[in-house]
Amino acid sequence: MSANGSILSTVSTTKVFGGLLAVSDVSIDVGPKSIVSIIGPNGAGKTTFFNMLTGLYRPTAGRILFDGQDVTGRRPDLITAAGVARTFQNIRLFSTMSALENVMVGAHTRMRAGLFGSILRTPSVRREEAAITENAHEMLDYVGLKRDLHEQTAANLSYGDQRRVEIARALASDPKLLLLDEPTAGMNPQESQALTQFMDQLRREKDLTILLIEHDMKVVMGVSEHIWVLDHGEKIAEGEPDEIRQNNRVIEAYLGKQES
């Protein structure tokens, strides 16, 4: 935990691509076990910001602190090992692997099996493999994937089921912070509602902090304890849902985009 009690803090995080300032001086503090959101019009830099949090991009400037450690510019797999997991905006499952195998890959950082252990299938490796398999089944059950679909190739699953598997895969690494990038994209209102309830359940049962990128305002307003608004890479507002709803700059940013 950082000094100010947040599980995640970014300090003036900035990302420049060539001449393009994608994210500019964004600082946020996320309290533990909270559900928080980042919103903003398209192209505001939200996914870029996520990518910095997970190590896919190295920030041009600024720092990122997670769980008391400075993870700025750390490799993605190390950040995952530290307890950050994510889903992607356009689902990135390993499509030719089964749902179960996808989730088992998610558990990579929790497994200790090495090259020789795997070849020899020592008792500890066997136990671990069985435990991870069982755990993967549980994760898939937890997100609501029917048992007979667990071994189904991921590419053959319905869109909704694929989203479920992605979340299960993220959960498999036993994270402290879960980053969900537009989890309700492509969902109808009932499904979005179900996901909202699910997120709440997750936060309670799995002792997680959840950071969302979302466009669906009902979901955002309904579930977030704190919201940050990005526009053109800058943080233009933050606060609780009610404040944000009435914030003029925010309204302008969204409306302005619609007019042009």
Place this chain on the structure above:
Amino acid sequence: MEAAGISADAALKPRTSEVVAEFISRYGLIAILIAFPAYYGIQDLINDGNLNRIGNNLVDGLSNGAIWALVALGYTLVYGIIELINFAHGEIFMIGAFSAFALWEPLGITADTGTAALILGLLVTMVAAMLVSGSLNVMIERVGYRPLRGAPKLAPLITAVGFSFILQNVGILWLGASQRAVPDLIHSQRELFGFFGVSVSRGDVLAFVAMIPLVLLLTSFVGQSRLGKAMRATAQDPEAAKLMGINVDTTISLTFLLGGLLAGAAGLINTLYQTNVWFFQGFTAGLIAFTAAVMGGIGNLRGAVLGGLIIGCIQQISDNRIGNEWTPAVIFAYLVLIMTFRPQGLIGEETREAG
């Protein structure tokens, strides 16, 4: 809450560490390229008291390099537009060389032919070689790469390797498995002029004189013509190009055609210069020219020419000083170094993916 922010201006300036890294990798590459001739140049000064030997090396190197530049352009054009290494391109060069040579006898061109007839005859064979290589390249794209556009990058690359092998075998069947001497039509080794103790042969001049107009034609075509613009647009952003009404398929075929034309021309020039042909020349040429393209910056036309000239020099110095059995290893070592430390080459910019 206002944390200590940085101004947008400050954020846009590249970070010092990035600037330094860019500087080191670019000038480091230049340094290891220059070090090679410099080392031997110094040796010459000590041993001979003059720079004649290294001068000759460089002249021969530049002329070889002119040929490689033409082949490298083919690689870079294709890679620029579809991000595929046309592995068979070296063999396109070889087939061009073979085709040109094969026409000499039927056309009655020999070492004794008069100058005017010789020039005319050679132009005819050059055009023929260009057409053969160009159409072969287009055919390969059509048959082997286009059907695989939905497939992972692995697939067309393997097909390319397969074609390379097939064509090599065509070469074996055509003119045999050993090197084949060809008539020295232009007396390529005869000195044309000298300067400061360095000898420039007729072959050297030919290579350069032939390369320059071809390169100029190509760059003006790509830079100014409508089709050239279509090529550049497709290379930059294929989806946008399609939306703007550019026929992407035709544009790609055109690119392959151009690359093949240049390789065919290079084939003829090389045959005149080296006075021999060999089925295996495409493999070596291909890798040398590809190294040249990467060294200059893949996707970049000027880079391909620059890279070709540089690689030619390295090759010549290595042949002359270390031994030509080692030259491939030397060139590949440079290739590995470039790919490891500066894959964008000397001039290269990042092509499509940013960040």
Place this chain on the structure above:
Amino acid sequence: MSTIQELRTKPWAAYLLPGVVIIAAALFPLFRPPLDGFMDDCILALAYVMMALGLNLVVGFAGLLDLGYVAFYALGAMAVGWWASDFFTGAGGEKGIHIGVTGFAKTLPGIHVNFLLLVVGAIIVCAVAGAIIGLPTLRLRGDYIAIVTLAFGEIIGRIFANGDEITFFGDYKLSNGRQSISPIDSIDVPALAPFDSALNLRPYYWTIFAMVLVVLFVNFRLRDSKLGRAWIALREDEVAAASMGVPLVKTKLLAYATGGAFGGISGAFLGAYFSSVNANQFQFGFSIFILAMVILGGLGSIWGVVLGAVALSFVNIRLIPDVLDQGFVGDALRDAGLKFSFTEISFGVFGFILVIMMVLRPEGLLPERRRKMELTEGIGETESVFEARV
């Protein structure tokens, strides 16, 4: 249910066919004379199977296109060339250095190390070499990986082909250049007399057969393990894999190292079997030969690759010279006035196989379930330029 259907449902059914094949292959030498041309071909085929399995690990499982696999063959072969022959005559004084060797070899000058120890040595050397070769490729895109690995294959091949010009510690040459290093010690297994390839091929057969079984075992174990899943994830979507915690560098290097090690074992075996090591064999064409086996059999499919390796090995040894050249096809062509020998075009044939397979059946003869989907339905390559145009 019919008997066949009943059999299919038994848990051990999947092992039935492979089991029968393995037992048949194990017993096969007993039904042939000790010195048998066909057994010779099979031994060679098995050595190629091992190499193809190694390359399959790199290209098939992890999706790293390695076009320089010949480097591992070279390193394994040179290991026995150096340390199981009289190449380094003069080492250890007049007597030579002997480790674990018995019988005749013990009296020879030069360095002589027991074959089994050399296999271990070849594994270590090739694993390290694999990691070194892999290092420059870590940040590169797929086709660049192909070029860099090809370059390494050529560099190593050339170094050995010109190794007679490199000397160290005074007179010791690095290799014999274009000439063979010969003879190589025969394989000497503890408790048995040293093998003699002029008298009895059976022990050689069983040795390579046993080694192939071990390699198969390792392949199956790895495929269904944490590492195997990591390789496939990496192959499918590197970015997602890294985000799930797969360490890209380590995982890729392990693929190169493990795959390369198999090549080294096979190279060492072949050196000992032929009793000769010649740097002329270390050509790019060899890498393509092995690659063609993997493609033919099916990228990533273990049994497929075995099939592909056996098939191409016999095409190379038998089909081309015996059936096509000497058989009716060759006669027909000669009658038509075409004068060429099929042996001359063996590499063209392999090139043709590569093209045909990629265009018509990219998933191979015995496809791995996953690859079939990737290659036929274009699934799994999120950032392919080609896909954008479809």
